[in-house]
Amino acid sequence: MRLLTGQAIADEGALRVLGHELPDDSKAARAEMGVVPQLDNLDVDVTVEDNLAVYARLYRVKDVGAAVDRCLDLARLRDRRGDAVDELSGGMRRRLLLARGLVHEPKLVLLDEPTVGLDPQIRTELWTLIGELKSRGTTILMSTHYIEEAERLADEVAVMHQGKIISRGHPAELITEHAGRQTAEIYAPPQRLAELRTEAEANGLRVRPAGPAIAIVGSEKAGDGVVPEDAVIRAATLEDVFVLLTGEEAE
Amino acid sequence: MSAAPRKMRRLEPAAITGVMSRELANFRTYWKGTTFSSVLEPIVYLLAFGLGLGATLVDEVDGVPYIQFVGTGMVATAVIFSSALPAMFGTFVKHRFQNTYEAILAAPVDVEELVTAEMLWIGLRAGFYGCFPLLVTFAFGLDPAWGMLLVPIFSFVTALGFAGFGVAMAATVAKIDQFNYVTALCITPLFLIAGTFFPIDGLPQGVQLVAQINPLHQLVELVRGGAFGYEAVDLARFAFLLAFATLTWRVAVSRMSKRLID
Numbered sequence: 001m002r003l004l005t006g007q008a009i010a011d012e013g014a015l016r017v018l019g020h021e022l023p024d025d026s027k028a029a030r031a032e033m034g035v036v037p038q039l040d041n042l043d044v045d046v047t048v049e050d051n052l053a054v055y056a057r058l059y060r061v062k063d064v065g066a067a068v069d070r071c072l073d074l075a076r077l078r079d080r081r082g083d084a085v086d087e088l089s090g091g092m093r094r095r096l097l098l099a100r101g102l103v104h105e106p107k108l109v110l111l112d113e114p115t116v117g118l119d120p121q122i123r124t125e126l127w128t129l130i131g132e133l134k135s136r137g138t139t140i141l142m143s144t145h146y147i148e149e150a151e152r153l154a155d156e157v158a159v160m161h162q163g164k165i166i167s168r169g170h171p172a173e174l175i176t177e178h179a180g181r182q183t184a185e186i187y188a189p190p191q192r193l194a195e196l197r198t199e200a201e202a203n204g205l206r207v208r209p210a211g212p213a214i215a216i217v218g219s220e221k222a223g224d225g226v227v228p229e230d231a232v233i234r235a236a237t238l239e240d241v242f243v244l245l246t247g248e249e250a251e
Numbered sequence: 252m253s254a255a256p257r258k259m260r261r262l263e264p265a266a267i268t269g270v271m272s273r274e275l276a277n278f279r280t281y282w283k284g285t286t287f288s289s290v291l292e293p294i295v296y297l298l299a300f301g302l303g304l305g306a307t308l309v310d311e312v313d314g315v316p317y318i319q320f321v322g323t324g325m326v327a328t329a330v331i332f333s334s335a336l337p338a339m340f341g342t343f344v345k346h347r348f349q350n351t352y353e354a355i356l357a358a359p360v361d362v363e364e365l366v367t368a369e370m371l372w373i374g375l376r377a378g379f380y381g382c383f384p385l386l387v388t389f390a391f392g393l394d395p396a397w398g399m400l401l402v403p404i405f406s407f408v409t410a411l412g413f414a415g416f417g418v419a420m421a422a423t424v425a426k427i428d429q430f431n432y433v434t435a436l437c438i439t440p441l442f443l444i445a446g447t448f449f450p451i452d453g454l455p456q457g458v459q460l461v462a463q464i465n466p467l468h469q470l471v472e473l474v475r476g477g478a479f480g481y482e483a484v485d486l487a488r489f490a491f492l493l494a495f496a497t498l499t500w501r502v503a504v505s506r507m508s509k510r511l512i513d
Binding site: 002005006007008009025027028030031033035037039041043045046047050051053054055057058059060084 | 259265266268269270272273276277279280281349350351353354355356357358359360361511512513
């Protein structure tokens with residue numbers, strides 16, 4: 001993400017954003033790009049509308065007042081425009097941070113783990129905003145550790161492992177390709193799980209640990225008796241794909 | 252595809268004023284405290300030194316009543332403390348703790364524009380606060396003079412130099428408590444051997460030499476020139492301050508580029 005905003009210079013390779021070569025032409029690229037950082041870096045003592053107005057100026061927006069109003073509507077903070085940021089709730093701050101990155105109506109928006117550490121309600125709220133943005137035709141490049149988020153929001157997902165893209169495609173296609181249709185989760189004592197796992201793998205099925213359980217991925221292909229009766233059958237997810245592709249041990 | 256990409260230039264005024272508008276928005280939330288201390292501090296110093304020393308030990312220096320001697324010199328004190336310190340701490344905090352610069356640099360703003368804007372803002376602010384000691388000294392019998400109208404400009408240029416110094420320091424230290432070394436080794440000595448409280452020609456040769464190249468001393472002399480009459484050498488002093496500001500500006504830009512761009 002820092003490479004894309006010109007705050008890190010690549011040692012090798014070429015980088016092109018919206019037709020601009022980086023880092024030489026990075027300033028012009030940044031003018032057409034909106035960035036929503038992972039860490040909240042709003043000016044906390046300053047009012048909501050001043051936070052937006054400053055960035056409207058930094059992005060050379062002609063009508064600063066109109067841009068501020070548009071962002072206030074987007075973040076649903078019109079009635080809080082005169083309040084200092086540190087008087088806002090966590091969810092409001094997140095919406096403001098997102099709106100600030102959109103103050104110049106960018107063609108491309110970078111979202112760097114936008115929902116990290118948020119309550120489910122706030123996360124859902126942000127998903128709605130991101131969905132609205134998407135439906136208006138803005139290109140969004142988002143990084144996330146929440147696989148569920150990628151599955152819900154993305155048209156195209158790139159699975160990264162140790163700095164390299166190891167798989168890329170539409171979430172549903174990736175799931176079909178790598179995980180199949182459904183997954184069976186089995187909860188049992190470790191001893192029993194180990195036995196079931198060995199048996200499933202002997203039958204050519206892929207198994208991954210899932211916390212206190214194991215998940216037999218692509219369980220629709222299992223022969224009779226391989227998946228025990230008390231297994232919880234659910235639809236295969238992108239998380240199944242991610243764990244299968246990147247391995248059981250985190251980096 | 253969209254229209255041909257707009258060519259971006261170096262040091263765009265819109266980027267610089269944009270960054271300054273951020274400072275102004277923040278300043279509106281804390282100006283009362285800063286202004287209060289900027290007015291009160293010279294009064295305290297004037298009372299302590301001017302009245303204390305003036306009433307007991309020193310009557311006048313070079314024909315100037317001691318309280319007016321200190322009062323005119325205090326402009327430099329106000330300038331260094333409202334430029335070097337905010338530049339050091341403000342820059343460090345915005346970079347390291349608030350991630351402000353990461354957000355600004357994600358916009359079409361370069362490090363050079365960012366540093367220039369921060370220096371200009373601090374320069375303007377300190378140029379303004381630098382005038383307060385002079386106004387306070389009017390109350391102690393200093394006569395207004397036309398030459399004093401240039402004091403805000405002298406203060407502004409000196410503050411630019413010390414703002415650049417502060418930004419460069421902020422981009423150099425690894426931890427915020429290392430500013431203690433900068434303050435003890437640089438700022439306090441510069442402030443004491445500027446000729447504010449005593450003339451520097453009574454100092455030992457070596458110290459006098461340091462005082463002669465101390466930008467703050469040039470400011471002290473220029474302010475006294477404004478109050479009691481300029482001399483030809485004051486032109487050289489002003490040129491020296493301009494050179495100092497230019498030098499710290501370039502050093503600050505280069506240090507900050509190294510710090511902010513990986």
